[in-house]
Each structure stands twice: as structure tokens, then as C-alpha cells.
Amino acid sequence: MSTVSRENLSPIHAGIILDSIADGVFTVDDSMRITYFNRAAEKITGVAPQDAIGQFCFEILRASICERTCALKCSFNTGKEIIDKRVNILRSDGKQIPVSVSTAVLKDATGKIVGGVESFRDLSALEELRKEIAHTYTFEDIISKNHRILRLFDILPRIAESESSVLIQGPSGSGKELFARAIHNLSLRKNGPFIAVNCGALPDTLLESELFGYVQGAFTDAKKDKPGRFELARGGTIFMDEVDSLSPATQVKLLRALQEREFQPLGASASAKADVRIIAATKEDLSHLVENKTFRDDLLFRLNVVKLNLPSLAERRDDIPLLVSHFVEKFNRKMERQISGFDDDTMIVLMQYSFPGNIRELENIIEHAFVMCREKEIKLSHLPPEFTQLAQTRVEPVQAQSPLHDSERQTIVASLDRHGWNRLKTARELNLHRTSLWRKMKKYGLA
């Protein structure tokens, strides 16, 4: 048997080796046109080698540094390698992928530079982990194609740019904090801190000192000054979740911070400036609490300058397939698995579930399924036990408003299920205009 050594490595062997590694690798000539593009490069960029070869590398990779500080050009100019430079590339579907790039020059036998080689590693999994730890979510992390969420996307940049207080109302697990972080990261305060406080998680006596801080000697155990969340959020944003649970006394202090832009730490003789933007969140309708006299109307007016109403997952059912793909991708990366998704029957059961815990519950269900599943595809038996029951009740006839009404609804749901809730494909199959389909979906509570 002949052996392959560095000296007798043929181009075929080199190609096989380069195609077998997980990092994207491409080479360019001295005019920056791609001469080789391996399989991992295709997987990461979504561009096939035959489409990439011959093109300018900056038009295929679309890295954030291509037009400013191209790593390959730096290597050409200095003759030195660049190792693990962190950038992001823009895939042809509009998604940005974090990568680390390394570059080196290619020389001929005489030492003349004839081109360069660049390798790049997909850092998506690492980046996701980092985001989970550091909570640096942007509004591109919000997964949706639902019309109500898309409308929010349209106004989000303008909301972020303003300094106004924002009130986010939505049920538990609907993504209130994600929206708040996205607003902060899109605002002029993005380099300042984002401080989150759950007003419902602390007893009122503690909450006041937690929000506004205290000075030494304010009470028996106050051995030294302690800054509150308002102070910690200086120059940034404070996110107050479950603001509906504030006591009347704390409501007054919060109102002052909003009105006068200053607050007084416990035991302090002077006020401190409140250089923060407030984003409040609630799952209750605050106007009802005002009617019941448990929430101050003047505080509501101050908080409710801009209001975002987040729908429950049941109200944005068309997002379920998209969210399922997102979480499957996430857990595949996190758990190093290769699950392709859910089988059709299980997906139908998921689509009909009411999700009282919203997106958080969907994520938990998928995590549970990942733990239970040892196959390529998630089946009903991998879901929590209550879903088996749900699948059994699903086949029982439901009391319909009228047979026609029920049959039209069922036809639409079946077609939506077949097409992964893609409205365009469903409308085509049912020979309906998109708008008519949407109207019918709305009528049957499916939109």
C-alpha cells in the first residue's frame, strides 16, 4: 500500500482532506477572485462551490471587515498570517453568522505571492451561549413572521431612538424582556447598562431599597452605602418587570423618579439624578388596576408613553413552525445532536396546543423532547405525557358552531399543517387569495 506524505500529496487528496474538515476554507488569486471553496464553506455561507469560484471573495463571504480591514489584504501587505479574527458574515438569506477568520498568503516556488487562503469557523453556537450568559440580545434575535410582531418590528427602531418610557404588556413567556433588551440595544443608551428588576419577586420593604439604594445608617443593618438599581442603570435602561405588583408607596417614589428625573436613596438627605430610561412590563392590563384603585393613574400615564402589546403564542400560532425550527437548531448545537425536527403528527398536536406558558413553554417542551428522543425525528412519545392525552382527544369530534363552519376551519387547518403554516402555499392549494385566506384564518381564530 502506498502512503500519502506531505511531498506527494496530490490535488485530489488535498481536496478530500479540505472537504472533510469542519472549517470553511477558500483560496483566492492575487486579484481576490476565489479559486477554491470547500464543502464546509458551502455549508456556512450557503453558496455552492460552482457559484463561488471565479467571484470576488468579498461578494461571496460578505464579512463585516471585507470593505474596511480585509484580513487577506493585510496578509498580502505584510506577508504575515492573521489568526482567529472575530467578524460576522452575511449569508444570502439575510442572516448574520459570527465567525473567526484566519488568513495566510500562498507563494510560488520563487517566493512570489500568488494568492491567499482564508479559513473561517462558525461561532454561532458559542455566540448563542455568550448571549445567554451576557443577555446581549438584539431585535434580530426575535423570531417571528407574524403580522402583529412584524408591525412591532417596524416601530421598534423609532421607539428605541426616543427617550420615552415604554410599557410592554403581554402574558408570561411572551418575550417581554427580550423586547426590552432589543429596545435598549438599539437605542442611544446601548453602551450603558441594562438593569432588569422583577418587582414581583421582592417584598415591598426590600424593593424600595433595591430600586433606590440606601446610605450608611439608614437602618440597623445598613453598614455602608449601597447603590440601588436606578443608580446602577445610570446612562442606560432599567427594565421593571411585573410593575403591577408595586405597592402604593413605591408607586409614589417611582412616579417622582419619572416626573422629576430624580430619586432619594433610603436615609439620604439629598436627591440623586435619575439618568435612566424606564421600560416597564406587566402581564395585567394596568387600566383595569387603575379602575380598581390598586394602581395610580398618574403613574400609568407616565409609564404608558409608548405601549407595546405582545400577543400570546396562541395568538401567533403561525410562528410555531418557525420557533420550533429555531429551538431545534439551538438544542442541536447546545447538545451536539442532529435531530431533523418533529414528525408530522407531533407537529399537528403542537399546532393545536394552547401554550399557556407561551414561548418559554414551547422551549421547555422541545428541551424535554431532546432529552427523551434517541432517534433522528421527534415523535409524540418524546413529548411530556399530557400531549399523548391531547392527541387522543384531538380525534374526538368537537362541538361545532355549524357543520359548514367546522368543515371549512378543518380544511384550512389541515392545509396549513401540510404546508408548515405557510400562508402563500396554503392559499394556492385552497385556490384562495392570500387576503381571503387571512380573513378566514382571522374568523376562525387561526391568525
Add this chain to the structure above:
Amino acid sequence: MSVVAIPVFEGRVSSRLDCAEQFLLVTRENGRVCKREEIHLLECSPMEIVRFLLHEEVNLLICGGLTEMCERLLRDGGIQVIPWVQGDVEEILARFLQGKLPDNNTFKGKGHQYA
């Protein structure tokens, strides 16, 4: 009167709008080009780039790669976009002025090579 903007890099349409530093602004009146301007922006954020385009009262943007956020910001600002275009800027502009550039996003997914 309408203003067309193209982000430029080394004579070609810049491969991504959010990183572009040079823009060609072309003003048209009665179908004829009456003004051409090259503008350099240095290290602007995507939001600043969109703000610049809105400030220049751009009606149409012909560009390369577009992030979802930029797409939303432009749509929100009422700027019509022909994205994912690749090629020589002058050739692209000539094609557009001759009405030979498709006016919708038909090439998303692969990029559309012109020259």
C-alpha cells in the same frame, strides 16, 4: 425628481449595505440624470446609514447584501430597495436607467451577478 443611491466598493456594488462607506447618489429629473455625487461615510452604524439615506431623501436604493434589520429600517422609512445585486456600479446604473434592472427582490438567496 428622484434620488437613486448605490453603495460602492472598488467600483462595484458594495456587498453589504450595513458596512458600506462610499455611496453614489444619482438625481434624476424627467428620466435624465441631472446630478451625480459620491459621498464617503466613515464607520457608520446600520442605523446611521439608513438615517443618512433618509436625510438625502433617497427614493430608491440599489444594493448588495442586506440584513433583516436594514431591510426593516428602509421599509419603515419608505425607501424602495433593489437588494442582492452584484456587479460593476456603472453597468448596474446603466441597466437601471434603461429599465433593465428588475424592480423586485427576485435574486434573494443567491445574489444576482451583472458584471
